[in-house]
Amino acid sequence: QVRLVESGGGSVQSGGSLRLSCAVYGYAYNTYCMGWFRQAPGKEREGVATITSDGSPDYAGSVKGRFTISRDNGETMLYLQMNSLNAEDTAMYYCAQGRSGRCGWGRWDFAAWGQGTQVTVSS
Numbered sequence: 680q681v682r683l684v685e686s687g688g689g690s691v692q693s694g695g696s697l698r699l700s701c702a703v704y705g706y707a708y709n710t711y712c713m714g715w716f717r718q719a720p721g722k723e724r725e726g727v728a729t730i731t732s733d734g735s736p737d738y739a740g741s742v743k744g745r746f747t748i749s750r751d752n753g754e755t756m757l758y759l760q761m762n763s764l765n766a767e768d769t770a771m772y773y774c775a776q777g778r779s780g781r782c783g784w785g786r787w788d789f790a791a792w793g794q795g796t797q798v799t800v801s802s
């Protein structure tokens with residue numbers, strides 16, 4: 680059974696950086712799309728970044744140029760480097776496993792989720 684465990688969240692001032700990590704257990708990690716989503720209080724969960732099984736990244740417009748998604752297939756880890764953070768980035772961040780090697784952006788495109796890690800950016 681697949682298990683995803685996020686870490687690296689915390690509190691940071693506007694303009695700062697954080698690096699989120701996701702440890703993946705229990706399946707053929709390198710054959711699936713992986714993604715990061717976030718959910719702020721009172722808002723829908725939204726896609727932040729995705730990466731295909733062969734390493735092609737894609738980003739939501741709001742984070743493009745500031746966030747970088749990467750994966751280490753050997754260590755079954757997923758990362759999200761977040762720079763130039765602002766208050767609008769405050770949310771619970773979730774790691775997710777896709778249903779195939781290609782990526783979609785809807786929640787239904789992802790089959791398993793971590794428990795989330797909180798990111799809080801103060802201005």
